[in-house]
Amino acid sequence: PDWSAPVRDGVLQLERVYKFKNFKLAWAFSNKVAELAEAEFHHPGILLEWGKVTVTWWTHAINGLHKNDFIMAAKTDQLLD
């Protein structure tokens, strides 16, 4: 229920909104996601706003979702711990 699968510009994506108590906590989480992205050479959209981070995974090369996006989504969730 945490991840949704919106279609944007015809591209199926995997998206989750993570909520935080303030900007600094959200910012720290967004940097963890960015570190993961660089480590895995797969880069999502990371939208940082006050108290929340929206992470969007999809695979550019196929304009849609690949098995790897689901793996990255699971790894993103693990960053919360």
Place this chain on the structure above:
Amino acid sequence: PDWSAPVRDGVLQLERVYKFKNFKLAWAFSNKVAELAEAEFHHPGILLEWGKVTVTWWTHAINGLHKNDFIMAAKTDQLLD
């Protein structure tokens, strides 16, 4: 010409897309914008993707644009130097 003024959910916003040669440069810029936001106690949307950062300013309290958003937009541009 660099900033556009989209309306989202009825809220007029100020938005600019900054392009970079890779993820790391985009990431570094997004952190500079986050630092500025914390310093000024005014928080935009900062969307980090591979090679680009989309910054969106608006004032939650008035559901639209305040003079301060234009000042923040100018300060965001200065972070490029």
